[in-house]
Amino acid sequence: MAMNEPKQLSVQELIAQKSNRGLLAFTEKLIPKILLLIATVSVLTTIGIVFTLIFETITFFTEVNVLSFLTGTEWYPFANSTPTYGILPLIVGTLKITAIATFVAVPIGIATAIYLSEYASDRVRRIVKPVLEVLAGVPTIVYGFFALTFVTPILRSVFPEISIFNAISPGIVVGIMVIPMIASLSEDAMTSVPNAMRDGAYALGATKFEVAVKIVLPAALSGIVASIVLAISRAIGETMIVAVAAGSTPGFDWDVTGSIQTMTAYIVQVTTGDAGYGTTIYYSIYAVGFTLFLFTLFMNMLAQFISKRFREEY
Amino acid sequence: MRYINHEEVASKTKKRLTKNTIFKGVFAAATTFGLIVLTILLYRIITQGSGYISLDFFTSFASRIPENSGIKAAIAGSIYLMLVVAPVSMFLGVGTAIYLEEYATKNRFNTFIKINISNLAGVPSVVFGLLGLTIFARFFDLGISILAAGLTMSLLILPIIIVASQEAIRAVPNELREASFAMGATKWQTILRVVLPASIPGILTGSILALSRAIGETAPLVVLGIPTILMFMPDGLLSTFTALPMQIFDWTKRPQVEFHDVAAGGIIVLMALLLFMNSIAVFIRNKYQNRY
Numbered sequence: 306m307a308m309n310e311p312k313q314l315s316v317q318e319l320i321a322q323k324s325n326r327g328l329l330a331f332t333e334k335l336i337p338k339i340l341l342l343i344a345t346v347s348v349l350t351t352i353g354i355v356f357t358l359i360f361e362t363i364t365f366f367t368e369v370n371v372l373s374f375l376t377g378t379e380w381y382p383f384a385n386s387t388p389t390y391g392i393l394p395l396i397v398g399t400l401k402i403t404a405i406a407t408f409v410a411v412p413i414g415i416a417t418a419i420y421l422s423e424y425a426s427d428r429v430r431r432i433v434k435p436v437l438e439v440l441a442g443v444p445t446i447v448y449g450f451f452a453l454t455f456v457t458p459i460l461r462s463v464f465p466e467i468s469i470f471n472a473i474s475p476g477i478v479v480g481i482m483v484i485p486m487i488a489s490l491s492e493d494a495m496t497s498v499p500n501a502m503r504d505g506a507y508a509l510g511a512t513k514f515e516v517a518v519k520i521v522l523p524a525a526l527s528g529i530v531a532s533i534v535l536a537i538s539r540a541i542g543e544t545m546i547v548a549v550a551a552g553s554t555p556g557f558d559w560d561v562t563g564s565i566q567t568m569t570a571y572i573v574q575v576t577t578g579d580a581g582y583g584t585t586i587y588y589s590i591y592a593v594g595f596t597l598f599l600f601t602l603f604m605n606m607l608a609q610f611i612s613k614r615f616r617e618e619y
Numbered sequence: 620m621r622y623i624n625h626e627e628v629a630s631k632t633k634k635r636l637t638k639n640t641i642f643k644g645v646f647a648a649a650t651t652f653g654l655i656v657l658t659i660l661l662y663r664i665i666t667q668g669s670g671y672i673s674l675d676f677f678t679s680f681a682s683r684i685p686e687n688s689g690i691k692a693a694i695a696g697s698i699y700l701m702l703v704v705a706p707v708s709m710f711l712g713v714g715t716a717i718y719l720e721e722y723a724t725k726n727r728f729n730t731f732i733k734i735n736i737s738n739l740a741g742v743p744s745v746v747f748g749l750l751g752l753t754i755f756a757r758f759f760d761l762g763i764s765i766l767a768a769g770l771t772m773s774l775l776i777l778p779i780i781i782v783a784s785q786e787a788i789r790a791v792p793n794e795l796r797e798a799s800f801a802m803g804a805t806k807w808q809t810i811l812r813v814v815l816p817a818s819i820p821g822i823l824t825g826s827i828l829a830l831s832r833a834i835g836e837t838a839p840l841v842v843l844g845i846p847t848i849l850m851f852m853p854d855g856l857l858s859t860f861t862a863l864p865m866q867i868f869d870w871t872k873r874p875q876v877e878f879h880d881v882a883a884g885g886i887i888v889l890m891a892l893l894l895f896m897n898s899i900a901v902f903i904r905n906k907y908q909n910r911y
Contacts, residue, residue, distance in 0.1 A: 412649070416649030
């Protein structure tokens with residue numbers, strides 16, 4: 306009966322049999338392995354970054370005490386007699402820029418997001434969104450030029466006590482740079498709030514403003530906060546704007562009118578100068594880079610955590 | 620007996636409506652802020668730098684005298700840089716995207732790759748510069764060359780290209796893949812002849828946008844130690860070079876105000892280049908969008 310019947314092959318098996326032959330089968334097996342190899346490049350990049358930073362930082366710490374690096378309030382690596390490497394002034398400089406940038410970007414970014422998601426017509430949205438994209442695509446060196454040659458002179462004409470290199474001007478411009486990021490990510494979060502919730506509020510007699518602020522904003526809060534955290538991370542890592550317009554005087558104070566230095570700007574200062582390979586100054590850029598890397602990594606992971614953990618599902 | 624105090628309701632409603640109107644204006648004003656800044660920025664740069672845009676500007680090398688300064692070496696360097704970055708980053712980016720979308724099963728390693736890519740996208744560009752300086756320039760001994768800078772830039776924009784390509788590949792409807800399998804095609808044949816052709820517009824759009832990020836990126840070049848005054852054209856991948864953003868940075872840093880105008884001239888060229896690349900990207904996106 307069934308045993309006597311000739312062996313039946315399904316079409317699928319025929320295809321499998323055919324494709325298992327020779328070169329074709331070989332490529333089918335080889336391709337995924339090659340692609341996996343390519344995919345590991347991104348992992349190798351991370352490993353490369355982490356190991357580079359750690360190894361060179363360790364070399365730096367054989368010459369400079371770890372504790373005095375982490376708690377020192379004086380950063381004078383170029384001092385001839387006794388160079389000091391206390392990173393706190395650089396961190397304070399970075400925080401000044403970040404604080405000013407956040408102060409500028411958060412209200413404008415969120416207001417833009419509210420307008421785009423709640424008020425704007427399709428036509429307005431089609432004009433504004435590409436403009437924001439262009440603003441996000443302007444190279445940071447151009448923003449740096451803008452800060453130094455336009456924003457700083459204007460600030461100085463109003464407040465003469467501000468010096469040519471200061472924290473306010475680059476801070477504001479870094480803020481302008483991250484506005485598109487906050488606006489577009491927050492808008493995404495707001496648009497994904499279901500219309501039923503808005504309609505419910507309207508049916509109870511709420512105005513558009515009340516719907517936006519009391520319904521949409523709280524519902525999209527996790528996405529909005531995540532966008533702010535990401536923007537802060539960008540501001541911490543921003544290099545060219547501060548390298549051009551903030552100066553190179555690390556100070557452990559809260560003065561924003563005078564020249565300051567951020568972690569990123571220090572790396573630029575050393576690499577544009579002629580600190581030789583193998584000197585303590587050379588290794589110090591890795592220690593600063595590692596600190597910077599940890600800061601931004603923490604912020605990025607915080608943003609991911611917030612948007613995952615506190616997401617409201619509708 | 621009245622249950623509703625009409626006067627109070629009317630006054631409260633009026634207040635709420637006024638608030639509504641005021642804030643609509645505030646939100647709209649905030650939205651135009653970006654537009655205004657962009658306009659001022661472009662206007663300033665064009666009025667400041669347009670005087671320097673001439674044929675000489677493109678055919679002269681950098682100089683100590685502002686009037687004689689040009690971007691010949693910088694333009695050539697930026698183009699050479701793109702010749703390295705475009706193939707390397709697209710090969711790695713599209714390859715990774717195909718792996719993640721078509722082959723990767725849900726296991727720990729693949730999840731790790733995905734998390735890693737999103738974290739890599741958040742690493743500051745100056746840190747990529749440190750990576751390039753240590754690994755490419757020193758460890759592989761490529762020095763301050765086009766190849767070292769190109770590989771660094773490729774890794775920098777890799778996450779952007781991967782994510783864009785993933786989205787493009789994901790947008791290809793499964794029916795197309797199934798139809799291809801039903802015709803007897805193998806998986807790789809399907810990817811090569813069905814999935815990739817269908818997703819190429821999205822991949823190209825994302826890649827061009829990523830490349831335009833790379834062409835304006837300065838920090839990694841600064842960290843690598845790219846020179847700014849260069850009196851010769853690059854003649855190969857291992858040649859020393861300078862690039863447009865690097866040249867702009869150098870001119871901006873100089874104390875003489877005349878050099879700021881030269882920098883503005885360089886910025887005009889850079890922005891025109893970006894505009895050109897972005898228009899190509901937008902053109903591809905609009906022409907091939909929503910075919911399914």
